[in-house]
Amino acid sequence: SKAWFTERQRLQKQMESEPLFGQYKGKNVLIVQAEAFQEFVIGQSIGGEEITPNLNKLIGQSIYFPNFYHQTAQGRTSDADFLTSCSMHPLPTGSAFIRFAGNEFTCAPSILKSQGYDTTVHHSYDGSFWNRNNMYHNMEYDQFYTIKDYTIDEPIGWSLGDESFFRQTVEQLKERDKSPFYALSITLSSHHPFKMPYSNQELDVGTLQGTILGDYLQATHYVDSAVGALIEDLKAEGMWENTILMFYGDHDNSVYDWKLYEKFFGQPVSDIDKDRIVRKVPFFIHLPNDENAGVVEKAVGQIDTTPTLMHLLGIPTEKSYLMGLSMLSEAPKSVVFRNGGFTDGKVYFVPSSDGIIANGTCYDLTNGDPAKTDSSACAAGAESAKQDLNVSDRVIENDLIATFKEEE
Numbered sequence: 521s522k523a524w525f526t527e528r529q530r531l532q533k534q535m536e537s538e539p540l541f542g543q544y545k546g547k548n549v550l551i552v553q554a555e556a557f558q559e560f561v562i563g564q565s566i567g568g569e570e571i572t573p574n575l576n577k578l579i580g581q582s583i584y585f586p587n588f589y590h591q592t593a594q595g596r597t598s599d600a601d602f603l604t605s606c607s608m609h610p611l612p613t614g615s616a617f618i619r620f621a622g623n624e625f626t627c628a629p630s631i632l633k634s635q636g637y638d639t640t641v642h643h644s645y646d647g648s649f650w651n652r653n654n655m656y657h658n659m660e661y662d663q664f665y666t667i668k669d670y671t672i673d674e675p676i677g678w679s680l681g682d683e684s685f686f687r688q689t690v691e692q693l694k695e696r697d698k699s700p701f702y703a704l705s706i707t708l709s710s711h712h713p714f715k716m717p718y719s720n721q722e723l724d725v726g727t728l729q730g731t732i733l734g735d736y737l738q739a740t741h742y743v744d745s746a747v748g749a750l751i752e753d754l755k756a757e758g759m760w761e762n763t764i765l766m767f768y769g770d771h772d773n774s775v776y777d778w779k780l781y782e783k784f785f786g787q788p789v790s791d792i793d794k795d796r797i798v799r800k801v802p803f804f805i806h807l808p809n810d811e812n813a814g815v816v817e818k819a820v821g822q823i824d825t826t827p828t829l830m831h832l833l834g835i836p837t838e839k840s841y842l843m844g845l846s847m848l849s850e851a852p853k854s855v856v857f858r859n860g861g862f863t864d865g866k867v868y869f870v871p872s873s874d875g876i877i878a879n880g881t882c883y884d885l886t887n888g889d890p891a892k893t894d895s896s897a898c899a900a901g902a903e904s905a906k907q908d909l910n911v912s913d914r915v916i917e918n919d920l921i922a923t924f925k926e927e928e
């Protein structure tokens with residue numbers, strides 16, 4: 521496991537000579553982790569209206585990754601947080617936040633704290649959910665703002681509507697008045713089963729009215745408008761131009777009634793499309809002055825989030841234990857899923873339930889429509905995916921980062 525990380529750190533070190541490394545040194549960072557926010561709604565319309573007009577507009581002003589995959593497992597939102605902040609795989613069972621909150625990790629907040637950043641995390645729900653209180657303490661956040669720190673002036677679903685949540689989060693950052701800051705804000709309004717108050721159901725979803733997918737579209741439309749308001753607020757407060765904003769979805773929506781999706785898309789959905797719809801979430805990086813905007817098609821995953829951020833901020837990671845690689849680098853990479861599947865953008869591997877690689881299904885992605893191909897085309901990638909998952913599990917289950925650090 522140590523050798524695996526030594527090799528990874530060598531690759532990360534190489535990336536320090538790439539053009540974007542350190543271009544945004546010292547900038548503030550605001551991350552939005554959006555509840556159950558999937559990629560398939562981006563760019564789509566229903567009843568003549570765009571579902572996500574604000575995010576659609578943001579595509580032209582950001583680095584946008586349409587092939588960004590969530591890699592979560594049973595730990596759901598906590599897995600997304602662990603993947604993106606700590607750059608390790610989730611566990612095969614349970615949540616690392618709950619099972620190993622006392623371990624040594626090298627997560628974004630502690631790395632940034634050591635670089636002089638003020639680090640905060642904001643989520644308007646009970647601080648004990650997913651064992652966040654303990655895990656965030658371990659991750660060395662300066663402060664965790666929970667439901668106790670918010671005024672519930674827009675009640676939606678489990679707690680507070682995202683629009684008010686964002687507004688109060690910006691107020692909290694203003695009150696702290698510390699620079700540079702790193703803030704993670706975790707939304708909640710679009711939580712399953714996606715029932716929004718009637719007055720927030722703005723779309724005409726037609727025949728999807730009264731279905732869970734129709735409700736989901738209404739919820740994502742609401743989240744999009746909350747993000748639009750957040751951007752306006754950041755501009756009004758003079759924070760927009762000195763802050764890196766990242767936005768990504770945490771995991772899928774648990775809606776697997778494919779008849780509903782076929783109605784929505786107006787066409788049948790193939791097995792491989794189902795797999796990819798479930799796994800893809802959007803990822804945006806907005807840089808000051810809309811710099812470096814463009815769509816990057818390469819396959820990337822949640823585990824690459826912290827290495828990408830460190831790349832932009834110019835913070836070396838060879839003393840950290842991060843399993844991902846910067847999405848901004850040219851280096852080839854592949855995205856590993858907890859079930860042993862993976863994609864490198866050229867092939868996409870769906871493992872069989874017996875775990876035998878030769879029994880899995882390998883798709884060729886290079887000719888437009890994904891086509892089944894011989895499983896041998898995925899064999900090496902699947903082997904390496906298995907190894908990555910084993911390394912991650914071994915390190916977490918035996919608290920090996922603590923050992924590595926002792927040996928440094």
Ligand code: GP9
Binds near residue numbers: 596597598643649711
């Ligand atoms: C609760 C929220 C939801 O605090 O993060 O978590 P989920 O149920 O989506 O894993």
